[in-house]
Amino acid sequence: MKFIVLILFIWSALFGAKVVAVDERFQQSQSCKACHLQIVKEWEDSWHAKSHYESDEYLRASIDFVSRKTRKSLNAVKVECATCHNPRLSVTNTGIDYEIMAVMELDKGSLVNKALKSDAISEGINCVVCHNINTIHDEADETKRGINRVEWTKSGTMTGPYDDAKxxxxxxxxxxxxxxxxxxxxxxxxxxxxSTEGFVFTNMQSEFVAGEKKCVDCHMGEKKMGVAATLKIDNGKLKQREIREHSFSGGHTPAMWQDALALDVQQEGKDLLLAISNPQPHNIPSGFGSRELIIEISYKKGFSEVESKTISLTNHYTSKRDKATIPHLAESSTKDGSIPAKGKKVIKVAIEKNATNVEVKLFYRLVNDEVRSLLELKEAIWSQKSFITSKSINLK
Ligand code: HEC
Ligand code: HEC
Ligand code: HEC
Ligand code: HEC
Ligand code: HEC
Incomplete structure (x- = not known):
């Protein structure tokens, strides 16, 4: 028995999330500005900087929704999501004691509440999340992510790409x-x-088709010459280095969508064959669930439209009570609507009789209608369509 307890103890010591307090001098990106101004500015505009309750309407509404539906306290859900969205949080789980305190409103001065209000986490995924990772436990169970997959360096030690930096x-x-x-x-x-039901609704790692390009090649730009620090450390001059951008641009940046997928339109008798191919190494849409591709087909006679049709490619999620829900509460989902990594999907639609030509447009949207209305999202960004590509053909 003692032996088992010891093994469990060692196991959790190895893989359990260990909190390391970050010294105030390093907590916030503000303190890096003096020497890494450009990097801090790029990061500030990124969605890593918005990955927490206060700064992302979609995340906030999802956390509120999960708390309401599971009847867990809001703070308990915040702590769960912090595993990846805010990994420098100083508490890593809450438990039943906290739930009781929260219901009785005795939680005001608790460690959980203090941790969630701390300045140390007000920036979400900031510099000292990535650059204070000491070890990544790839050998750990694949469900262990975020805070449960890493060990931190001592406060004040930055890990980085160079082997000769000072x-x-x-x-x-x-x-x-x-x-x-x-x-x-x-x-x-x-x-x-x-989800809370253990349903894995996204897994970029298993769908990833490794090739020449890494995530950073596309989401931090190609390497270019510049300076990593604006301090004259190279015999009184700035040190030239190969650097990347810290913009981490992705789905929220409409310009990124231009030509992210390719579209081919062919006529086959009375049907149209729409082939959408994905040259990227991960599915599209991917990452977060409820993202959507929209195909708009406009059948025309000469220049005037005679008929139009819209097709939505997305995933719909169902709760254990068989109701439409958000990914985080799902027990199951419809068949994956995304275009596979380095693969393609062909969709067949009937041609409108009177049409002489057709124009097909492809768009991306961050949240589908179903989830947008469940969460009552207000900001324009969630319903805005980003243009990907279009194609016109004459019909025979
Ligand atoms: C500590 C966890 C964590 C790590 C490590 C991490 N990310 Fe993220 N990433 C997130 C979260 C959470 C979001 C969503 C933030 C939001 O939208 O609120 C995100 C969002 C993104 C986005 C979407 C941005 C957009 O505009 O849609 C991209 C692209 C991205 N990350 C790329 C990367 C790359 C590349 C790496 C590795 C160098 C990386 N991330 C490492 C957690 C992480
Ligand atoms: C999501 C993870 C992530 C976050 C957040 C992040 N970085 Fe980085 N950073 C990286 C990666 C990955 C590289 C190495 C890229 C490469 O060379 O391939 C890097 C490189 C660097 C470098 C070397 C120069 C360069 O640009 O390549 C510096 C300096 C740096 N980061 C500072 C910062 C600062 C300051 C912040 C906060 C404003 C920050 N980083 C936030 C992942 C991150
Ligand atoms: C007083 C100036 C100064 C401040 C403030 C500063 N740094 Fe640096 N940092 C440097 C210098 C100098 C280098 C080395 C650059 C080089 O060798 O090209 C560096 C390098 C780095 C690297 C790359 C390390 C490697 O080995 O690849 C990272 C990451 C980094 N800093 C992160 C941070 C973060 C995060 C902060 C804020 C908490 C910060 N720095 C604050 C001066 C500073
Ligand atoms: C060959 C370039 C390329 C590589 C490599 C790549 N991506 Fe992407 N990624 C894209 C493109 C293009 C998009 C769609 C437009 C956009 O959001 O930037 C995208 C979209 C995304 C999105 C938003 C997805 C959505 O549907 O909303 C995330 C998150 C993301 N990538 C993360 C990653 C991560 C993490 C890796 C590494 C495992 C990675 N990407 C590797 C090109 C790439
Ligand atoms: C395993 C790590 C992980 C955990 C745990 C996690 N997330 Fe995320 N979340 C991510 C990543 C990575 C992204 C970015 C993916 C993308 O943009 O495609 C993301 C994106 C999101 C988004 C989309 C934000 C946007 O701006 O479009 C929402 C909403 C979200 N998460 C809600 C939650 C909620 C609610 C919880 C807790 C119940 C949670 N997440 C827990 C990793 C995680």
């Missing part, structure tokens, strides 16, 4: 997952996101 402000250490093997860093969180 800084007067902080210690530096090179890590492979900051340079050659950086996909491993992204997969700490961009994989295996599952």
């Amino acid at each position: 800084s007067p402000y902080h210690k530096v250490e090179h890590r492979d997952f900051m340079s050659n093997n950086s996909d491993k860093l992204c997969f700490v969180c961009h994989a295996n996101d599952k």
